[in-house]
Amino acid sequence: MDELKIGDLAKRSGVSVRTLHHYDAIGLLVPSHRTPSGHRLYGRDEIARLQQIVSLRQMNFSLEQIAEMLRGADAQRVIAMHVARLREQIAMQQELCARLEHLASSASTVDELLQTIETMTLFEKYYSKPQLDALAARREQLGESRLREAQSEWPRLMQRVREELARGTDPKHPRVVALAKQWRALIDEFTGGDAAIEQSLRNLYANESAVAERHGADRALSDYIARALS
Amino acid sequence: MDELKIGDLAKRSGVSVRTLHHYDAIGLLVPSHRTPSGHRLYGRDEIARLQQIVSLRQMNFSLEQIAEMLRGADAQRVIAMHVARLREQIAMQQELCARLEHLASSASTVDELLQTIETMTLFEKYYSKPQLDALAARREQLGESRLREAQSEWPRLMQRVREELARGTDPKHPRVVALAKQWRALIDEFTGGDAAIEQSLRNLYANESAVAERHGADRALSDYIARALS
DNA sequence: CTAAAACCTCACGCAACGTCAGGTGCAAGC
DNA sequence: GCTTGCACCTGACGTTGCGTGAGGTTTTAG
Structure with a gap:
């Protein structure tokens, strides 16, 4: 007879018996007959249909999509x-x-990695897509080495400003004004002079106090800079 | 107090309450305390940890990988x-x-589509990878139009040979020999003259009777051709 | 006739939650 | 004091495509 039992069909078609059970259960491939004892028997049509199913699965279609297509969609x-x-x-x-x-x-250490990832996540939250593209282009333009340089420059600069503030130096003092100009230059370099981007950056620091504590300037510090530049 | 209830943490971090339940259940993010009535309370450390988790998930890491990394792997x-x-x-x-x-x-109809897919699947089963690459290059070389032409030529040719065979024409008859030469030319065009590829094709037809019925030549037909060419 | 192989039907497990269901905690208005 | 309503709790099932047993019956080979 030309009806196959499940194991034989499985071998011939390269799928597992369990898979055939599954296809039966969801109605994708139901055996044409059963023996009186309940063993599945697959006829020619089912064999052909299975071939098609296997082919379609190789193309990564879902079983539901396959069913749909075989129904003639x-x-x-x-x-x-x-x-x-x-x-x-x-x-x-x-x-x-x-x-x-x-x-x-x-980055090399786990902490640095997480830092970087978190910062990236935040950026995506606070900048619009075109802005992000602009920033990417900007980074491209600056190059890796200059980027790294700026990243190490930033904390040093902030530290020096903080010292002046603590010492009570007049914001109009030439030393402070020079620092403030460097500060602006760094920000402009990063933002490419785009005011909207700078505003987004400000929002970020304003809302994410955790980041501001690590990288950014607190209100006192940025006021101090603003006075120096006015 | 600076402990957050689950709903507040969910809002602040943009994840769902259910997700936090899940992270708690699998031990990825366990609240530091509970109120006497069992409400979860998340402290500063947990908030920070959640930030990290969210960031890492955005990079599409699995929760297990994240747990691993946060454990310091x-x-x-x-x-x-x-x-x-x-x-x-x-x-x-x-x-x-x-x-x-x-x-x-x-292809345009569902049947044609399935046909094509099945044939592709079979090819992958019977040809080695370099052979498949060679065939792809060959098709590239022949161009789309010639390919289509050959595909429609094939059944016509086979039909004519079949007729001669049925009529009992001597395989050495010039008309049959001419058909047989076309036959060989088509095969050579397809295989690029590669003997190994032709052998694989033969195996395919030998083992997959369903395909042979539709596209290929049965034993009688190919014997007939062989005699015509001998 | 017996033992092995093949078959059967549940049913859990997987990844990362979504989505009820049924019950409790807590503040505010009547 | 009581109800309304919201936030919280703990299960528990559904998703996708099967893998992997468990425990029991049927078929087949010797």
């Missing part, structure tokens, strides 16, 4: 949607990859 | 592995996309 549409979703995923994953590699190369 | 290694997996996935998805688009453009 518009295959072109299903495929188009599938491709669209795939493309989206690819784009996202590529972005992720790029970031992760950049990340892994720029 | 080698972050570089985890990231490297993650990137490697991502790259693999990207490669696979890109291949899939290319195929699916090619597919959607070359």
